[in-house]
Amino acid sequence: MNTVVESNQTKGSALVAGANVVLLAVLAAMITVATIGMEARPASAGHGYITNSSTVGNPPVLRWAYLPSGFEDAIQSAVASWDGLGIVNWVRNDTIGKYTLRYTTDSQPWGPNAVGLYTPVQYGPDTIAFYPAHVDKFNYGAADKRWLGRHESGHAMSLKHPYEMLVLPDGSIYNVDQLRSSANQQCCVMHTYHINGEGVTNLTTHDRNHFYGYWNMYNGG
């Protein structure tokens, strides 16, 4: 019995020692790669369907499906807007699939203020929920709804809110200066420029400005 135990301990110690040597080397490599990589490119896209093709000349295809929601104009406008930029092609498709966005209204909106919610899942279609009651409460006109549709659709291309900038390790709660220095912080500041697996910074200035505007422009954009 003791022999077995010792054998296991020896096995474990050897593994730990070996692992330490290997992992120290791995650590050095990871730090180097991480340091270079983090400065050179934005965060991971998170969605496989916007990788593996170049930004210019071969835009990815995102299928979209329609559910009655009272936001027909917003949805049509969003699809046309993004399509017009040539960054992504939107194709009407009612078949539920991984790459399909479902637009819907949610009978149980969350919180008293959110007007839209984009929810991706691993093994089903991503969902965009509009909250009509909240939209009405904040006096959204047709142009605002179109902006909202465009904005929420942008999430399908891995555009994210800058939530990671809201808490600082020094005890302060918000990185207010950084947020407020942005051109538009009415709702969200585009933080992760990530289309097609490429940083949007690789786009031309003209395209990037368009992209920024389509994402951020609020109240009549």
Added chain:
Amino acid sequence: MLGSKRVLAVLILAVISLPSVVASLASDDDERSDSESEHTQDESQIGMSQASYPFDITDERALVGSADNVFVGRVLKAQDRVSSSNTPIAPVPQSQFAVEVLDTVKGNLSGTVTVNQGGGYVEYSADRDYPEDGVSKGDRIRELILVDGDPLLEPGKEYMFLTAYDRKNDWQELVASRVGDIELEDQAQREAVVETYEAAKQDQFDPVEAAPTSEP
């Protein structure tokens, strides 16, 4: 830059902790069952919702103005609840917690209240086969969805809550993800946060009234 530092820190911690994991696996291999592995795989999926707001949610004055109650509270327990759907359309999960009110900045809450947080566990059916992950169409998927990365409230921890009363459900709704539930890690931070929101209360405004009116 902050994100970069966090990633770096996580990488370092992960590598440092690996030898212990290797040693643990060496002695525990026989105790791990396939069913446990599958169970872990199914429940380890984490999705990230993105909520959009019609005003600047980093403006504490607007946040306080949109809240019925601003208070410091301690989470007592979480309600074990999973939002489920029989279709591939995953519902937006919501989670409820019993919270003891410790100190109020706005409103007159006292005792124990129910706080509703966006996010939580959700179950739905896979929409097709995913052979690379061993998932077949119709399989029940259990996934954790966080709104804007806002971690679920943890029992035992104290937070500054900004909530609005939901009459239909008789609970307190967070006014926004992340900024509606600020974890208080020590007394100094608690005092600073309370001071911040006491000041914001003095200059609060209703973001609904401040919303611009546009064409119909």
